[in-house]
Amino acid sequence: MIEAEGLTKFYGPLAAIRDVTFQVDKGEVVGFLGPNGAGKSTTIRILTCFMPPSIGTARIDGLDCFERSLDVRRKVGYLPENVPLYTDLTVRRFLRFAAGAKGVEARRMENEVARVTGICGLDKVSNRIIGNLSKGYRQRVGLAHALLNNPPVLVLDEPTIGLDPTQIIEIRRLIQELREEHTVLLSSHILPEVAQICQRVMIINKGRIVATDSPANLTHQLQRLARIIVEVEGGDGSLAGALQAMEGVQAVSPQDEEGRRWLVESDRSRELRPEIAGLVVGRGMKLLELRLVDLSLEDIFLQLVTEESAQDSPEEGGQS
Numbered sequence: 001m002i003e004a005e006g007l008t009k010f011y012g013p014l015a016a017i018r019d020v021t022f023q024v025d026k027g028e029v030v031g032f033l034g035p036n037g038a039g040k041s042t043t044i045r046i047l048t049c050f051m052p053p054s055i056g057t058a059r060i061d062g063l064d065c066f067e068r069s070l071d072v073r074r075k076v077g078y079l080p081e082n083v084p085l086y087t088d089l090t091v092r093r094f095l096r097f098a099a100g101a102k103g104v105e106a107r108r109m110e111n112e113v114a115r116v117t118g119i120c121g122l123d124k125v126s127n128r129i130i131g132n133l134s135k136g137y138r139q140r141v142g143l144a145h146a147l148l149n150n151p152p153v154l155v156l157d158e159p160t161i162g163l164d165p166t167q168i169i170e171i172r173r174l175i176q177e178l179r180e181e182h183t184v185l186l187s188s189h190i191l192p193e194v195a196q197i198c199q200r201v202m203i204i205n206k207g208r209i210v211a212t213d214s215p216a217n218l219t220h221q222l223q224r225l226a227r228i229i230v231e232v233e234g235g236d237g238s239l240a241g242a243l244q245a246m247e248g249v250q251a252v253s254p255q256d257e258e259g260r261r262w263l264v265e266s267d268r269s270r271e272l273r274p275e276i277a278g279l280v281v282g283r284g285m286k287l288l289e290l291r292l293v294d295l296s297l298e299d300i301f302l303q304l305v306t307e308e309s310a311q312d313s314p315e316e317g318g319q320s
Contacts, residue, residue: 006056031194034204083142087131116144135162231289
């Protein structure tokens with residue numbers, strides 16, 4: 001549904017992105033991650049027909065984003081990070097105007113506006129002036145705008161920015177429900193949000209895609225050491241040394257100031273939990289917790305970005 005092949009974009013002599021290639025299948029919800037200046041916004045602008053690539057092609061539902069830009073725009077609902085709204089209009093009047101601009105037929109307009117206001121929880125404020133709404137509600141108006149005319153592809157740039165915790169949960173639930181009828185590309189700085197919503201993530205750094213897979217598969221590929229949380233009661237202060245002395249243990253790190261909770265990093269080829277349990281019980285302590293922990297999406301992101309930054313890479317521009 002979304003295809004990028006060899007996308008490169010130059011700003012003068014500097015490349016914001018280089019050879020960006022990926023595919024998002026119908027019904028997928030894919031997270032697009034990267035540090036500031038990595039090339040996320042440049043890629044999104046190309047996919048949403050705001051500008052052409054210098055090299056390469058981008059397609060939405062098989063249509064070239066440069067050669068068929070008007071047709072592509074009909075198939076894409078775009079929520080930018082800073083939502084452009086007519087703040088002197090009511091929510092309903094703005095959505096009616098936007099629906100007309102998107103080609104919604106007059107006989108369908110009222111039903112379509114009612115549909116998107118209902119989906120985005122705007123019924124109670126539909127007759128209020130947009131300029132008088134909270135930032136969270138304005139974000140909802142932007143999402144409703146993106147959903148008008150039911151486009152098959154949604155590109156959402158920071159969709160929960162400015163929302164309160166309750167609204168964030170509601171928008172996350174909405175995005176998960178949208179996958180039944182839409183393909184979603186989601187750009188966000190809130191990594192736990194991406195992990196909860198997205199089936200797959202793409203990480204871009206220095207203008208290049210450095211990883212694309214599910215969070216679980218990336219964890220399996222990148223986690224070089226087994227990480228085990230050990231929590232005890234009744235320790236005598238010597239547990240860390242005893243854990244460190246075990247065969248296969250690479251590092252032992254305290255997780256609290258009381259010396260009750262430790263992170264043990266060990267060779268993944270060995271299963272140390274039975275030995276750790278025996279060690280703790282044998283030293284007269286109560287074992288409160290013993291579990292494996294995976295890398296979080298933040299850990300994966302930082303590891304990939306740090307590794308890429310340490311390597312030689314092509315110069316890229318400050319545009320993001």
